[in-house]
Each structure stands twice: as C-alpha cells, then as structure tokens.
Amino acid sequence: MSLENIKKYEFGKPLNTGAVVVDIPKTEGIPTGFTYDEGSKELTTSLNKKDVVYGLGETIRGVNKRGWLYISNNADEPHHEETKHGLYASQNFLMLDDGNRCFGIFVDNPGIVQFDIAYTDADKFTIRFEDNDTYFYVIDGKTPYEIVSSFRELIGRSYIPPLWAFGFGQSRWGYKTADDVREVARRYKELGIPLDMIYMDIDYMQDFKDFTINPERFPDFEAFVKEMKDEGIRLVPIIDAGVKIEEGYDVYEEGVKEGYFCKKEDGTNLVAAVWPGKVHFPDFLNSAARKWFGDKYKLLTDAGIEGFWNDMNEPAIFYTEDHLKEVFAEIKDYENKELDIWGFFAFKNLIGSIDNNPEDYRRFYHDFDGVKVRHDKVHNLYGFYMTRSAGEAFERNNPDKRILMFSRSSYTGMHRYGGVWTGDNTSWWSHLLLNIKQMPSLSMTGFLYSGADVGGFGGNTTEDLVMRWTEFGIFTPLFRNHCALGGREQELYQFGKPEDFKNIVELRYSLVPYIYSEFMKAVLNNGMYMAPLSFEYRDDERCREIEDQLLVGDSIMVAPVYEQNKTGRYVYLPEKMKLIRFRSYNDFDEEILEAGDHYVKAELNEVLVFVRPGKALPLTKPAKCVDDLSWDDLSYITFDADPESYDMYKDDGISRL
Ligand code: MIG
Numbered sequence: 001m002s003l004e005n006i007k008k009y010e011f012g013k014p015l016n017t018g019a020v021v022v023d024i025p026k027t028e029g030i031p032t033g034f035t036y037d038e039g040s041k042e043l044t045t046s047l048n049k050k051d052v053v054y055g056l057g058e059t060i061r062g063v064n065k066r067g068w069l070y071i072s073n074n075a076d077e078p079h080h081e082e083t084k085h086g087l088y089a090s091q092n093f094l095m096l097d098d099g100n101r102c103f104g105i106f107v108d109n110p111g112i113v114q115f116d117i118a119y120t121d122a123d124k125f126t127i128r129f130e131d132n133d134t135y136f137y138v139i140d141g142k143t144p145y146e147i148v149s150s151f152r153e154l155i156g157r158s159y160i161p162p163l164w165a166f167g168f169g170q171s172r173w174g175y176k177t178a179d180d181v182r183e184v185a186r187r188y189k190e191l192g193i194p195l196d197m198i199y200m201d202i203d204y205m206q207d208f209k210d211f212t213i214n215p216e217r218f219p220d221f222e223a224f225v226k227e228m229k230d231e232g233i234r235l236v237p238i239i240d241a242g243v244k245i246e247e248g249y250d251v252y253e254e255g256v257k258e259g260y261f262c263k264k265e266d267g268t269n270l271v272a273a274v275w276p277g278k279v280h281f282p283d284f285l286n287s288a289a290r291k292w293f294g295d296k297y298k299l300l301t302d303a304g305i306e307g308f309w310n311d312m313n314e315p316a317i318f319y320t321e322d323h324l325k326e327v328f329a330e331i332k333d334y335e336n337k338e339l340d341i342w343g344f345f346a347f348k349n350l351i352g353s354i355d356n357n358p359e360d361y362r363r364f365y366h367d368f369d370g371v372k373v374r375h376d377k378v379h380n381l382y383g384f385y386m387t388r389s390a391g392e393a394f395e396r397n398n399p400d401k402r403i404l405m406f407s408r409s410s411y412t413g414m415h416r417y418g419g420v421w422t423g424d425n426t427s428w429w430s431h432l433l434l435n436i437k438q439m440p441s442l443s444m445t446g447f448l449y450s451g452a453d454v455g456g457f458g459g460n461t462t463e464d465l466v467m468r469w470t471e472f473g474i475f476t477p478l479f480r481n482h483c484a485l486g487g488r489e490q491e492l493y494q495f496g497k498p499e500d501f502k503n504i505v506e507l508r509y510s511l512v513p514y515i516y517s518e519f520m521k522a523v524l525n526n527g528m529y530m531a532p533l534s535f536e537y538r539d540d541e542r543c544r545e546i547e548d549q550l551l552v553g554d555s556i557m558v559a560p561v562y563e564q565n566k567t568g569r570y571v572y573l574p575e576k577m578k579l580i581r582f583r584s585y586n587d588f589d590e591e592i593l594e595a596g597d598h599y600v601k602a603e604l605n606e607v608l609v610f611v612r613p614g615k616a617l618p619l620t621k622p623a624k625c626v627d628d629l630s631w632d633d634l635s636y637i638t639f640d641a642d643p644e645s646y647d648m649y650k651d652d653g654i655s656r657l
Contacts, residue, residue, distance in 0.1 A: 005140040006137055006138070006140075007138045011134045013133050014133045015368065017110050018385075019106075019413035022153065031136065046125070051098045053097075053118075053125065055441060056092070056115065057089055057438075058087055058089040058091065058447065058450070059089065060082060060084050061082060062437050062547050070115040071113070071115070072090035072092055073090070074314040080423070080426065087422070088314055088410065088420075088422075093412065094106075103138060104139035106136075108134060111129070111377050112380075139151050143535075148527075152526035155413060156415075158448045159418050159419055160402060160449075162654050164234060168508060168509075169195075169196060169199055170188065170491055170492075171482035177217040181224075184198055185228065194622060197233065199235075199237075199238070208240070208275040211251060225303055225305060234404075236305075238310075239310050240276075240313075243279055254292065255282060261282060265363075270320065271322075284389050289367075294394075295393050310383070310408065313407060315409075382409065387405060387407040388414065401654045406420055419448070421453065422451070422452040423453075423457075424457045426456050427456025428459065429468075429563055432465065432560070440531055454470055455469055455481050455482075458484050459487060461488055463496060468562060470501065473508075474508035475515070475552050476530075503605065506584060506585050507585045517647070517649040518552065522553075533550075533557070533574060549572065556610060556611055557609075559608050567604070568599055569600060569608075571608070577611060578639035579608065580610070580611060611638070613640050616641045620635075
C-alpha cells in the first residue's frame with residue numbers, strides 16, 4: 001500500500017484513537033500552507049475565493065461547509081437547526097477545492113475541535129483545539145475522488161451490512177407488544193408494500209435494561225423472531241449505552257465486579273441517569289470491557305436476531321447524581337427570593353444545566369488499555385467504541401454471517417464496524433433537504449451505510465412529506481421510516497394513498513441490484529456512493545453550487561422534490577441525460593434532455609431519475625422482501641449504452657468479506 005500522497009503531523013502527545021489503519025511516517029514541523037499559534041492552539045490556512053470546503057460527515061448545514069463554525073463534540077442533539085454547531089458525530093475529514101488545486105485534511109483528535117470555516121474571517125479556515133494532542137493528516141491528490149479514496153484507504157474499509165439490510169424498515173418508538181409489531185407486519189402485507197425489517201425501540205426491554213426482553217409484552221421471544229422471519233421480516237432491536245443499576249441484573253453485577261464501568265476520580269463508578277433511571281456507563285475504551293459487553297449481544301443473536309442499532313452513545317446523560325445534588329443545593333437559594341429578570345435567567349439556566357452538561361463529561365475516566373484518561377479528552381470516541389464492541393463480538397461470535405449494525409454517535413474509524421442514522425430530525429421539509437445534503441458528506445467519510453429517519457422523527461408529519469421523503473429515501477442505503485413516541489403515526493399505511501407508497505417502495509426493491517452493486521463498489525474501491533455533481537463535472541462551475549441534486553452510483557443522478565405543494569422543480573443538467581419519471585418500476589416515461597436548466601414536472605407520486613450518457617440502469621421485479629428478489633431476470637434502462645456494459649456486483653449477500 002503506498003500512500004505517499006499523505007503526510008502525517010503530530011501535535012502534543014496524541015493517543016491512538018483507532019481511526020487510522022495505515023502507519024504513515026511522521027513529517028516534522030507545521031503542514032505547508034498552515035500557520036500554527038501555540039498559545040491559542042489554532043491551526044490556520046487561507047481560503048481562496050473559489051474554495052469549496054467539503055466534509056465533516058454527519059452534521060448540519062450544506063455540502064459546502066464554508067461560512068460557519070462547526071464543532072466536533074458528539075451530543076444528544078434533537079434540534080438539527082442552523083444555529084447549532086454539530087450533531088452526534090465527529091468525522092473530522094475536510095477537503096478544500098478551488099477547482100484547480102484540492103487537498104484533504106484529517107484531524108485525528110478525540111476531544112472537542114472547532115472548525116471555523118470562514119466564520120470569524122471570510123478568507124480563513126481555522127482549526128481550534130481544546131487539547132492539541134492531535135495527529136494531523138494532509139492528503140494530496142488531483143481530484144476530490146482521488147483524495148477521498150486515499151483518505152478512505154488510510155482509515156480502512158467501510159462496514160458491509162447484509163443484503164437484506166437494503167430493504168425497507170419500519171420503526172417507531174412505541175411498539176409496545178409483539179401484537180403491535182404483528183400489526184405493522186400485517187398492515188404492510190395487506191397492502192402488498194415490501195418490508196424487510198421492523199425495528200424494536202426501548203419498549204421491548206424490561207425496564208429499559210439492555211439485553212433483556214419484557215416477558216409479558218414479548219412472550220417466547222425466540223418463537224416470535226422466527227414467526228416474523230418466516231414472514232420475511234427481521235426484527236432489529238435497539239441497544240442503549242447506559243446499564244441500569246439494579247441488584248440482581250447480571251449486566252450490572254458483572255460490570256461492577258469486573259470493574260468495567262467508567263469511574264470518577266475517587267475510583268467509584270459514575271452514576272448517571274438515562275432511560276432506565278440510574279445507570280453506569282461501560283468503559284468501551286477498555287478492551288476487556290469491550291469484549292464483555294460485545295458478547296452480550298449474543299443473547300439476542302442466539303434468539304435469531306441479525307441486526308441492531310446502538311443509541312444514546314454520545315453518551316447522552318439526563319443527569320448525574322453529583323450534579324443533581326448541586327442543583328438541589330443551589331435551588332434552595334431561589335426559593336424565597338423574588339426573581340428579577342436576571343435571577344429568572346440564572347434560575348432557568350440552573351434547571352437547564354441538568355442534562356448533557358459539559359461539566360458532567362469531566363467527572364469520569366476511562367481505562368484506555370492502561371492509560372487513565374478523563375472522558376472529555378476522548379469524548380467523541382464513545383459511540384465508536386460501543387459499536388466496535390458489538391462489531392468485534394459479531395466477528396467472534398457470528399463468523400459466518402454479516403450482522404446489521406448502525407449507531408447514532410460516531411467517530412472516524414467506526415465506519416469499519418457499522419453505519420449511522422442521522423438521529424432525531426423533525427418532520428420538516430427543511431430536514432428532508434438536510435438529509436439530501438448530509439448524504440454525500442457521509443459517503444466521503446466512509447459512512448456508506450447511512451440514512452435518516454424518513455418522514456421525520458420529531459413533530460407531526462404529513463402524507464406529502466412522508467411521500468417526498470420516501471422518494472428520496474429509496475436511494476439511501478439505510479432506508480427506514482421512524483417516528484418518536486407521541487408523534488403522528490407515519491407508517492405508510494396510515495395515509496390515504498397507500499398505492500402510491502407501494503409503487504415508490506417497490507421501485508426501491510427494483511433498484512436493489514443497482515443500489516447494492518454501487519454500494520459495494522464504493523466500499524471495495526473506496527469510492528463515493530452518493531456524490532456531489534462537482535466531483536464528477538470538474539469543469540462546470542455551476543455544479544460547484546448544486547447541493548440538491550446528487551449522483552447515486554455511476555449511472556444516475558437524482559433530483560428530489562423537497563418542498564411542499566410543488567409538482568415539479570428546476571434541475572440543472574451538466575450534460576445531456578435521459579430523464580426517467582417513475583410512477584412505479586414499470587410505469588414511467590422517458591425523455592432526453594439537453595444540458596442546461598430545465599423545469600421538470602414531478603407530481604407527488606413521481607420520482608425523477610436521470611440516466612447519464614453511456615450508462616445503464618438495471619431493474620429487477622419487486623418482491624415482498626430482498627431475499628425474494630431475482631438477480632437474473634433484469635431489465636435495463638439505458639442511454640446510449642449496452643446493458644451488458646453495466647458492471648454488476650453480486651455476492652451471496654450474507655457471507656463476510
Ligand atoms: O431519548 O429510544 O435517536 O431514534 O426512538 C430518546 C427512543 C431515545 C433516541 C433515538 C430515537 C429513539 C429514542 N431515543
């Protein structure tokens with residue numbers, strides 16, 4: 001492996017985070033083109049007027065990151081708004097591209113890092129470290145594709161899910177019983193809408209305890225898993241980071257006995273609270289604890305479970321016992337006071353300081369295989385190492401098959417063990433657009449198996465939003481409709497036009513051979529699954545500003561409709577393309593459109609796909625689940641291409657590679 005185009009620099013005394021898999025010799029000094037200020041711990045470079053800044057994986061705002069302050073500080077952040085500085089992830093890869101010269105950087109620092117991208121100074125890009133113990137990589141290359149591919153070689157091959165995980169999944173926080181789940185399966189079946197997965201949220205657990213199943217609500221779980229699988233449906237349970245403190249609960253007792261939980265300075269286990277009430281946090285950075293926790297998933301895989309989602313692993317903290325005591329002590333001062341306006345705000349802040357408090361992340365420590373580190377110094381690794389714990393266990397305990405795994409929190413390196421979903425978005429049209437913009441950034445950083453909660457997690461959705469979102473979701477590798485407890489029900493059978501939903505989901509199933517092939521090629525060649533147009537059309541200035549059209553694999557471009565009450569949209573074509581307006585997999589019209597601007601009609605039930613010249617798009621017949629799809633009986637939509645020219649990737653979809 002030659003990665004001579006990558007230079008590695010070292011600041012301070014960095015820890016090995018596990019993000020990188022290739023050993024690059026160290027270059028002394030400060031990276032060319034950057035200045036470093038020791039006092040403020042700032043690394044700065046200037047931006048050309050034309051620079052587009054790509055990267056950062058899952059976060060807020062646009063594909064071009066220029067013009068905002070981004071902060072890598074993984075958080076349980078349910079408000080995915082422009083005012084925020086980040087979400088659940090730290091994927092510190094960026095790429096500067098002015099059209100002529102481009103280069104990438106990767107900041108391997110597990111603590112809080114600020115990326116001031118033309119925010120303070122419109123012509124500057126500054127990286128500000130809370131702690132400057134950092135490996136810093138500079139990646140040269142001639143094109144964005146080359147840089148992404150070198151970066152990905154540096155961090156190792158992306159996670160490969162089982163083929164069935166490319167089916168559609170229905171989820172909701174609040175399916176309380178086996179009968180609730182059966183009902184979901186029944187309604188989908190009744191309407192003939194394909195479905196591969198039903199997700200199980202925290203409701204399935206006994207008192208929110210990991211690796212337990214409520215026996216009243218899910219009697220004979222193993223039989224139930226089998227019953228569903230016979231219907232073609234996999235159950236995918238959630239696992240949370242916090243372990244309930246409860247005498248007699250084996251996970252708690254073993255963890256205490258073996259010293260596997262995160263400890264405070266005085267050596268006692270940190271007491272925090274999340275869904276189960278008081279919890280301890282497993283010290284996933286410790287390899288013995290990681291192995292121990294990972295082996296617990298076996299309880300569920302032995303019952304026939306083949307996939308999981310890891311949640312609350314930033315880790316989310318509702319409160320810590322220590323801080324709550326502080327709050328109660330202070331609150332008494334306010335009790336008999338007349339609150340003036342400043343007093344009111346101080347009081348409000350005190351109450352608001354209870355959850356996800358930065359101070360709380362400084363109260364506990366990890367045993368990072370012999371090195372004691374305070375949590376905040378390695379905060380962004382926690383979700384990564386939880387998922388690594390599961391991933392390593394699956395390799396040990398389920399060597400014959402791939403297990404579905406995705407996580408809420410992430411750091412570079414976790415992409416080798418699982419995918420991500422983008423967390424608690426809202427049923428807003430702007431969040432459909434955000435989902436569109438997040439996808440190429442996730443591809444760059446190697447988080448190929450990813451997607452958002454289709455329809456929106458928080459708030460009350462509408463039929464048209466679910467439909468438009470589903471029309472985009474069919475192209476994302478992880479394709480799941482999920483909704484919060486209390487929100488309007490948004491399973492596809494809840495609305496007036498189930499036929500339309502059926503057609504859209506069936507189109508996804510028809511596209512699975514294409515989607516899986518393009519996904520796998522992106523995994524194996526360190527490529528992009530979803531790419532911005534500017535990566536491909538290097539000489540087209542317009543493409544540098546287009547963020548609402550994406551290349552999906554090698555053959556097609558998509559242009560989703562993401563605004564309400566629209567029956568079409570403007571689309572820019574960098575070259576002549578063949579427009580396919582799908583109403584279903586076998587009902588569509590075709591039209592050749594010249595390069596340039598077009599207003600393209602798309603009724604609520606219509607999906608726009610553009611086939612590139614010289615390319616072919618394979619389609620199979622839909623089926624009720626992925627396992628039933630035929631890979632032999634394919635039809636092709638081509639644009640000046642021979643169907644044979646399509647480079648199909650095929651494997652058994654389940655063996656590990
Ligand atoms: O505090 O398990 O992002 O998908 O439904 C909320 C309940 C905890 C957050 C996840 C969401 C999930 C929810 N969880």
